């Protein structure tokens with residue numbers, strides 16, 4: 001029996017997003033999410049997609065840790081006849097946020113690879129530990145199965161040094177591996193490739209500015225299918241205004257809060273990563289809620305939105321300059337794909353750069369990749385849904401293939 005299935009795990013600190021795909025046609029057999037892991041009431045939502053039905057099953061119960069979470073996922077899949085003990089399962093693909101400069105491609109996870117991922121925890125303390133937990137749990141569940149790491153940072157390793165190096169003392173930077181790595185690379189790679197398809201061109205003929213606007217948010221400048229700059233840096237803190245993260249600021253803010261505000265490094269870390277961005281500005285990190293408040297005249301929400309858009313415009317302009325020629329600006333991820341007002345505001349006033357949004361096209365709700373710019377616009381503006389899980393599965397299967405062949 002051929003092994004054509006791949007399980008994709010995106011393990012977050014208190015969640016696991018998963019998909020089971022059949023790589024013969026990249027069809028999704030099941031998708032799901034376990035969240036609030038380790039809290040009093042965790043929540044598991046599982047949706048089988050075989051046999052035409054898509055009846056989700058939800059349960060709320062305490063799920064103590066990632067091992068318990070993965071066992072719960074395995075039980076749900078088994079109930080649908082998609083058990084992880086099936087010989088049809090070829091591999092498990094893991095999203096790993098930080099791969100440093102060492103990992104520039106999908107990599108079969110060995111003890112040495114796992115040790116290197118662990119060595120990167122200090123520069124990805126919010127993400128890599130949970131990714132490692134997911135890997136270890138999956139290895140325990142299926143020690144015989146190839147486990148593949150697909151790194152957020154890999155796509156960005158093509159950045160020139162002029163974009164990747166910070167202007168700090170070289171010895172210090174090299175000794176502590178301080179440089180721009182960038183993140184969401186799996187999404188930026190997939191979306192820039194899909195944008196080329198939407199334009200009917202080959203990736204190598206297209207320059208794209210990708211705006212991955214989720215709770216975590218990042219921009220990238222992609223020239224001919226290769227990343228030449230991106231907004232996140234050493235960690236996912238730098239760049240755009242995000243749901244809970246501040247994005248760009250004068251690094252001396254940290255000194256000020258430590259020296260004058262008497263805050264510890266950990267307190268400042270939590271402030272900037274968890275209590276800043278939209279939630280720090282207006283108490284909400286859900287763009288739907290922010291837009292509702294704005295429609296009701298809420299000035300605090302309106303200012304938060306303006307700060308968010310102002311930063312976005314700066315990156316569009318900056319990456320226009322970096323690329324020289326831009327064929328498309330593309331919005332993706334939760335906010336980018338769903339929030340028409342964000343797209344409209346981000347592009348407003350950029351007509352001189354050849355950018356415009358058609359109001360009617362922009363208001364269409366769809367899961368498909370689509371243009372939202374008018375015919376006359378010199379630069380395409382598009383919405384292209386991301387699919388990190390499909391990209392991880394594709395890269396995983398390309399690496400390990402059918403182990404029963």
Ligand SMILES: Nc1ncnc2c1ncn2[C@@H]1O[C@H](COP(=O)(O)OP(=O)(O)O)[C@@H](O)[C@H]1O
Pocket residue numbers: 213214215216217243285286287288333334335338339
């Ligand atoms: N219909 C919508 N309108 C506006 N924003 C939305 C909508 N649906 C989702 N979002 C935004 O998308 C965000 C989640 O995006 P997602 O890409 O899933 O984030 P992440 O992967 O970083 O958790 C939510 O915080 C919410 O603000």
Ligand SMILES: CC(=O)OP(=O)(O)O
Pocket residue numbers: 097127152183184214215216217236
């Ligand atoms: C790197 C990063 O911010 O990931 P996420 O958007 O999933 O938090």
Ligand SMILES: [Mg+2]
Pocket residue numbers: 214215216333
């Ligand atoms: Mg995401």
